[in-house]
Structure formats: C-alpha cells, structure tokens
Amino acid sequence: MNGIDKKPARRSPFLAALAALAITAAAAIFWQTPARSAEDAVVIPPPAMDEKAAGGSEKAIFAGGCFWGVQGVFQHVKGVTKAVSGYTGGSAENAVYEIVGTGRTGHAESVEITYNPSQVTYGQLLQVYFSVAHNPTQLNYQGPDSGTQYRSTIFAENDQQKKIAESYIAQLDKAKVFSKPIVTTLETGKTFYPAENYHQDFLTLNPTYPYIVYNDLPKIENLKSLFPQLYSEKPVLVLASSN
Template sequence: MNKFVVAAGTLMLSAWAWMGLSTAAENAVKLPAPAFDLPKGTESARETAVFAGGCFWGVQAVFQHTQGVLNAVSGYAGGQQATAHYDSVGTGRTGHAESVQISYDPKQISYGKLLQVYFSVAHDPTQLNRQGPDSGTQYRSAVFYTSPSQKEVAERYVAQLDAAKLFHGKIVTQLAPLTAFYPAEAYHQDYATLNPGSPYIARFDLPKIANLKSVMPEVYLDKPVLVSSQTAR
C-alpha cells in the first residue's frame, strides 16, 4: 500500500488483474481453532495483541469487525521511534512492519481466536515480505507477542496449522517480542471504513470483511469499532 497505488486507481487494478496477482482476501482459509489457547476470562479485563500482515488498512478493518475487540489501531512495530512514520517505513529499511494493535476483552474472545482470524482471513501467512501487490519487509507477516503465554499459543498454533497442511505453502510468519508499538498517522486510521469507494480498498480489503462474515460468522461484528469513536469519548 502506497500513495501511488491509491492514486492509480482503476488502471492499476486492471494491471494487477492482468498479471494474475492473488490476494489473501480472495483466498481465505477455513481453519480449526487452536488446540492450545488461553482460557477466556483468565487474563485481565483488557489485553493487547499486535499483528502485521501487509497493508494495515485491511488488517485493521478485519479486527474492527471482530466481536470482543475494543479497539484496533494501525501503526508500526519492529523498529525505532525515530523512524515510525509512513514515509520512512515505506522504504523497507526501518525494521518496522505495518501493524495493528488490538485491544480486546478476554472474557469475550481469546488470544487464540484472534490468531485464527488473523491466519484465516486477515492475510496470507505463506507470503514472504509481501501481501498481494504490496512488497517489502514492511509488509511482512508477523505476530508481535506481549507475553510468554501469547508466544506459546502462537508457536503451537503455527505448528498445528503447518502440520495440517491447510495452506498452499509453509507459514512464514515471524514471531517476535513486542518492544514498542507506534500509532500511525491519523489519516491511516479507520481508512477502509472511511474510504470504501477507493479501488484499493474495494479490491483488497472489503473482501476480507466479507470473508470474516462468511468463514467465521460466530465472531463477525456488523458495526465496526472505530478509532475515531474511541477518541470522541
């Protein structure tokens, strides 16, 4: 995702289709729940998860439509504060990944269930340093865990999915401790909801929300939880 892609609109979308580029949104995979998970309600009243999987617009939108999510913020993780802004991250040389910080109620949804949404609907975990038309380390698949228990759930789930061979390739998702999360610029927040007519959003992100409703209806939330609604309180 970059300014050129957004501005190019329909012409660039036609070029992508001609080249046969696939997207995670078109290839959602129905996955089993994690065999090992943190029981609901055993954590605090509010927990945090941080996932990266391509352009943060679509990942944010998916989790804004997930029941039990209290807030989902687009931002950057994996690099330093000095380079945590869009123009620098876009070079692919900062160590950052476009990420989404998810605040959730563990009494309503478990960390493992969030991982199930992430691997099934939010992105394609077999693509290395790219998602659809977006390429570079800033678009890598990554789980930034915030605790040893999150690390264990993520490690076991990746092993479970690889063993089940439900994807067309091996999962390449990076598992790394979260050192810091930096919110992205205000214009990136709620982008998919605020710009449904954007050719990029229509082509790559709205299908992810539709797939969430189709593949995991038990967690689908029709009205998204927006960052703007949180700051308005």
C-alpha cells in the first residue's frame, strides 16, 4: 500500500481551505517523481466467450476499489455513453458515502456503465476492468483503500453477463496471467444507487488531487497505451449530461 489515502471530497469552507494547503504541499512532493498507479496494468488476452455485437444500449456494473478511478477509466472507453459512480450490494437507505465508508452496509463502491454493444462488447469491458481499472487479486482492498466497500465484484445484470464473467475469470486463472488467483466475486440481483454529485466526474474535475495523480491518472495512460482501439480522448461526463 502507498501512503495516500482517499478522503471524502465534501468539506466545510474552513476545512476545505486547510485541505487545499495540505494538498498543495503534498502535490509538490509528488510532482518530483513519476506517477505510478498502486494497481499496475497487466496485459491479458481477450475473453474466449463474449456477447454478440448488437445495437441498442446495455448496462454493466463493476466494483474495483475507489470509484473515482474506475469511473474515470470507463469514461474514456469508446462505446460507453455514461459511467456513473455509486453503491451496489446494500439497501437504499444506507447508500450514503459516510455510511458506506464504515464497511458495514454490504455496498461496494461501484460504477454503472451504459454502453453500445455494437461499439464495445461486455467482454471488452471486462478486459479493461481486469487489466487497467483495478487489480483483481487484491481481496477487499485496492491500493491504499481497505474494506469490503472496496472489494472486486462484478454485479451481473443477467445470466449472459454472469456466464461471460465466470468463463473469463476461469480463462485468466488457467493462463496464470496474474501472479495470484483472481478474487473477484460475482453478485446478481443487486440494485445500483448513484453516489453524491461531488463524487461524479471526480478524476476529470480534480486532475491535480494527489490521490488521483498517484493512483488513477496512470490508469488512463495505461488504457490509452494498451487499448488504443478502445480509447477515447474526450470522457463522457455525468454532470454535463445531467444539465
């Protein structure tokens, strides 16, 4: 783990001013060394099983640590029309950042992805998820963040997604592309609850935030490098689309 912890984005004006000073000081240190993600990307093969390319719109829900970085990655994937940070796995009344952060609600910080299967398939989204967006061998933590709310989980929307995900996990484990077994779990029948607005588009809106610089911006570069055919320079933003 590195020493840069994720912190809630919402502050009182006084605390926000103090936090800004601390962030500025911390950022000055990190500019002196190259950014490095706590979850390095891994080159992996495409899934042997995938959905057929088709028109229309589908949804996928992935959890893989802090939703800031996962959302930021998928906002840069061609064919993705929306990527929303939120909470999946618990009930509606507890889907609040401060409560989810206790790790006792059953939620995972997650991202709901709306995509066009004729441009990017579910299998391709999974390839990005396992390769770039997070480290699927870390159990109940990602980088500096620990707790079940940061677990690696695929929330399958239907039987087809579940089968594709199960097949791909088995394929990757058999090929031993990771140094440790994949611990990603599969959950079905769970409801997604959007997170607070101050969490949406966090990577894009806060590119100098030390946590983002160290943990998440390298993921965007890895996406661009490893999946140039899927990379979109312009991210699809939640707040822009809701205005």
